[in-house]
Amino acid sequence: MSSIRIFFVGGLTSYRALFGWLSPWILIPTFCVAPLFQILLFAYIGRTTHLESDKFYVVGNALQYASLPCLFAMAQTIDGERYQKTLSVILATPAPRLPLFLGRSLPVIANGILVSAFAFTVGALLLGVHVPTGSLGSLALVIAVTAFACTGLGLVNAAVGLRFRDTAVSSNLFFGFLLVFCGVNVPLHNLPGWMSTLAQGVPLTHGIEAARKLADGSSLGDVRRLVAAEAFIGLIYATVGYGCIRLMERVSRQRAALEVA
Amino acid sequence: MNAVRIVLVGFVLHLKMLSRSAFTGILGVIWPLFFATTAFFMFRTRHDPSALLYASLGASVMGIWSATSVTASSAIQRQRWEGTLEPIVATPAHFSLVQLPIAIAMSTIGIYSMASTLLWGRLLFGIHLRMVHPLLFCLAVPVTIVSIGMLGFLLSVTVVRYRTAWALGNALEYPIWLVCGFLVPLSLFPGWVRPISWALAPTWGVRAIREAALGGSPLWDVAACAALGLGYGVIGALLVGTVLRSARARATLSLT
Numbered sequence: 001m002s003s004i005r006i007f008f009v010g011g012l013t014s015y016r017a018l019f020g021w022l023s024p025w026i027l028i029p030t031f032c033v034a035p036l037f038q039i040l041l042f043a044y045i046g047r048t049t050h051l052e053s054d055k056f057y058v059v060g061n062a063l064q065y066a067s068l069p070c071l072f073a074m075a076q077t078i079d080g081e082r083y084q085k086t087l088s089v090i091l092a093t094p095a096p097r098l099p100l101f102l103g104r105s106l107p108v109i110a111n112g113i114l115v116s117a118f119a120f121t122v123g124a125l126l127l128g129v130h131v132p133t134g135s136l137g138s139l140a141l142v143i144a145v146t147a148f149a150c151t152g153l154g155l156v157n158a159a160v161g162l163r164f165r166d167t168a169v170s171s172n173l174f175f176g177f178l179l180v181f182c183g184v185n186v187p188l189h190n191l192p193g194w195m196s197t198l199a200q201g202v203p204l205t206h207g208i209e210a211a212r213k214l215a216d217g218s219s220l221g222d223v224r225r226l227v228a229a230e231a232f233i234g235l236i237y238a239t240v241g242y243g244c245i246r247l248m249e250r251v252s253r254q255r256a257a258l259e260v261a
Numbered sequence: 262m263n264a265v266r267i268v269l270v271g272f273v274l275h276l277k278m279l280s281r282s283a284f285t286g287i288l289g290v291i292w293p294l295f296f297a298t299t300a301f302f303m304f305r306t307r308h309d310p311s312a313l314l315y316a317s318l319g320a321s322v323m324g325i326w327s328a329t330s331v332t333a334s335s336a337i338q339r340q341r342w343e344g345t346l347e348p349i350v351a352t353p354a355h356f357s358l359v360q361l362p363i364a365i366a367m368s369t370i371g372i373y374s375m376a377s378t379l380l381w382g383r384l385l386f387g388i389h390l391r392m393v394h395p396l397l398f399c400l401a402v403p404v405t406i407v408s409i410g411m412l413g414f415l416l417s418v419t420v421v422r423y424r425t426a427w428a429l430g431n432a433l434e435y436p437i438w439l440v441c442g443f444l445v446p447l448s449l450f451p452g453w454v455r456p457i458s459w460a461l462a463p464t465w466g467v468r469a470i471r472e473a474a475l476g477g478s479p480l481w482d483v484a485a486c487a488a489l490g491l492g493y494g495v496i497g498a499l500l501v502g503t504v505l506r507s508a509r510a511r512a513t514l515s516l517t
Contacts (some may be wrong), residue, residue, distance in 0.1 A: 025425045029432030037435030041298075042446040049303045049312075169288050176295030186302040 005097040005118045007132075010095075011103030014077060017084075025147055031111075035065040035119035036126065043127055052187065054127040059211045060184040062120035064204060066112040066143060067150040071174050073108040074154030075167035078245075082161075088258050091249060100160070101245055105151045112147030113140075130214045132173075138220040139211055146207030150178075153203050154256030155241025162248035163257070178204050203237060206230040271362030272369075279332070279370050289370055290377050293324035297378045300387045300444050300491055311475070317382040317390070318474055319443035322467045324374025325409050327438050332367045333413030334430025336360065337421050341515060350514060356505055357418070357498040364417055365410035372406060387464070390474065397480070398473035404483050405466030408490025412462055415497040421504045422513070443467055462489035 079089035090100070117140065124131060131139070157174055160243040161167040178184070181195055182204040188196040199205040210226035220227075254256045297320035304316040337360075340346040349359050381387035392398050416433070420426035439445065440454055441463040447455055458464045462485075469482035508514040 005352065025423065026428040029428040033432040034435060037432070037439060041439045041444075042303075044439065044449055045300060045303055047449055048445050049307055051303050051306050171356075172288055172292055176292060179295050180298050185299050190306055191301060240334050 003096050003121050005013045006095050007103035007106075009101035010100060011106050012222050013174060014104045015073075015107035017255060030119060031069070032122075035061065036071055036122055038065065039119060039123040040126070046185070049216050055124075055131075055215055056130045056187075056212065058120065058123040058127060059215050060208050061124055062116050063143065063146050063208050063211055064145040064178055064182065064184045066116035067153070067175060069111040069115055070108055070147060070150035070154040070158050071171045072154075072168075073111060074105060074151060074158045075161045075171050077104045078158045078161035079165075079167040083259070090105075091253075093259065097246060097249075098242070099156070101242060102238075105155065108154065109144070109147045109151050110111075112150060113144050116143045116147065117191075119144050129215075132217050135214040135217065138223075141220070142207055142211045142214060142223070142227060142230075145230050145234070146204060146211075149203035149207060149230050149237065152234040152237030152239075154239055155238055156244055157241075159244030159248045162245065162252050178202065181205075183208055195200060201233065203230070203233055206233065262353075264358055267358045267467065268362045271359060272366050275366035276364045276369060279366055289324065289328045290373050292376050293327050294381055296320065296323060296438075297381060298385075301382060301388070303349060305386065313382070313386060313388045314390070314475065315471065316444055317379060317386075317388045318471050319467055320382070321375040321378040322405065322463065322470060323438050323443050324378055324429075325371030326370055326407055326441075326463055327434055327441075328374060329364065329368040329370035329409050329413035330416070330434045330437065331427055331430040333364045333410075333417045334420055334433070336363050336413075336417045337425035338424065338426055347514060350505060352508075355498070355501075357414070357494075357501045359495075360417060360501065361411075361414050361494065364414035367409060367413055368406050368410035368462065371409070372402075375402070392474050393476035394473045395481070398470065401466065401469035401473045401479055401483050401486075404487050404490070405463070405470060408466055408486045408493070409463035411490040411493040411497070413498070415493040418497045418501045418504060421501075421508065437461065437463060440464075441467060460489070462486045462493065465489065 026078070038060055039061040042061055043054045046052050046054070071205050078087065081090055113179065120139070120143070123129070153174060155168055157167065160170045164170065181191075181199045182202055183191070183196075183199060188199060188205070191199070202208070206226045206229040210223040213223050214220070299316075300316050300320050301313065304312045337346065340349065350356055352359075379388075379390055383390065416430065417426075420429060421430065440450070440458045441461050442458060443463070447458050447464070450458070465482045465486035469479040469486055471477075472479035472482060505514075
């Protein structure tokens with residue numbers, strides 16, 4: 001019972017504290033303006049290079065922006081606590097770590113879904129991209145699975161935050177890595193072989209591919225393997241991330257480096 | 262003479278400080294490379310070496326704006342956190358003489374990104390940087406850097422009353438990349454976008470750099486870029502007086 005309370009109440013409280021500073025003056029530029037302009041930037045480069053259609057860039061960049069809150073907010077759950085001087089207090093409590101950390105990821109996934117759905121909807125309207133109405137429900141599911149997978153990577157990033165001070169740098173590096181490797185703007189067959197191979201084991205790749213097929217009219221059944229692969233990859237990253245957090249927590253305690261990492 | 266000394270010493274001091282920051286140093290170099298790499302892969306499909314060089318030159322200027330936009334918009338807020346804003350405002354030196362070198366130091370940091378993008382394109386994508394007018398190229402680059410710094414200065418004083426200005430600076434990164442034609446020809450945009458592009462110094466800066474490298478007459482572009490940069494500086498200096506007077510009168514300088 002206590003674990004369930006920590007998972008839901010702790011997660012929600014942490015999210016509210018994390019985004020206590022998130023006034024509309026930050027929310028609108030970060031989660032609304034930036035993704036739309038990223039879509040427009042690559043759609044126009046695509047028009048210049050005649051590489052792919054606008055739909056390709058709307059789907060790719062909208063889904064990739066799900067990773068923004070997932071990476072930054074998960075890292076901030078560690079870095080933010082350190083900044084507020086509450087990290088050592090939290091880690092000194094006997095609270096079970098699984099609900100403590102995973103509870104914090106649930107609101108972040110919801111945040112990722114909303115950002116991605118907004119970018120997808122408004123990006124499609126701005127560029128006149130048509131998506132079959134029947135695919136919208138399935139697309140929402142793919143966005144949710146992709147946000148979950150990115151939050152798994154976010155947990156790894158949070159673990160990095162236990163040992164390195166500047167998580168803004170690591171979050172940006174992960175975000176940029178996903179942009180280049182996951183077929184967001186360049187079809188995987190146009191990337192070098194080692195990059196497209198590496199992309200198969202990274203969140204986003206299968207989610208984006210599934211979303212593109214759905215946007216072209218495929219059914220959920222047609223892309224079920226891609227969705228399952230995305231969910232599986234997310235699960236692996238979440239497990240590795242949680243394991244890394246526990247490991248880094250132990251190392252930080254041994255070296256008395258919780259506050260000074 | 263005193264004003265020149267303030268600007269020069271401030272510039273060197275802030276250049277040193279920014280060079281030691283992981284966020285502006287390491288990330289400032291690597292972040293634009295992600296976008297440059299993506300753009301190179303996209304342009305490479307055209308199998309046209311001149312298209313790749315076009316992209317490489319545009320992508321190299323992206324880093325200068327990236328280094329400026331977020332840091333310049335949050336420059337005053339950072340001084341608030343550090344507790345140095347009030348003492349700086351209270352000094353007899355004009356505030357713009359203190360703020361201007363900070364913004365130019367920020368855009369100068371972008372030269373690391375510019376060099377690394379050109380080198381990245383050369384080593385990984387085989388993009389040969391050939392220059393038709395090397396001297397004009399060497400003129401166009403510093404003029405572009407200073408003008409972008411001036412735009413950063415104007416941005417920093419415009420958002421002096423905006424507590425979360427860094428978010429605005431962050432959101433302005435892509436729009437400037439887009440409308441200034443760093444990677445997309447302006448002719449592709451709707452007609453109403455072009456006057457906005459013409460009012461922005463980076464548009465002329467990147468055009469001057471491209472024409473100096475690929476051939477053309479970049480002098481007019483250099484002049485337009487410098488004139489706009491000077492205009493931003495004058496507007497910023499005039500605006501800073503009004504903004505600071507208002508903040509002093511309302512006791513809202515610290516925004517607490």
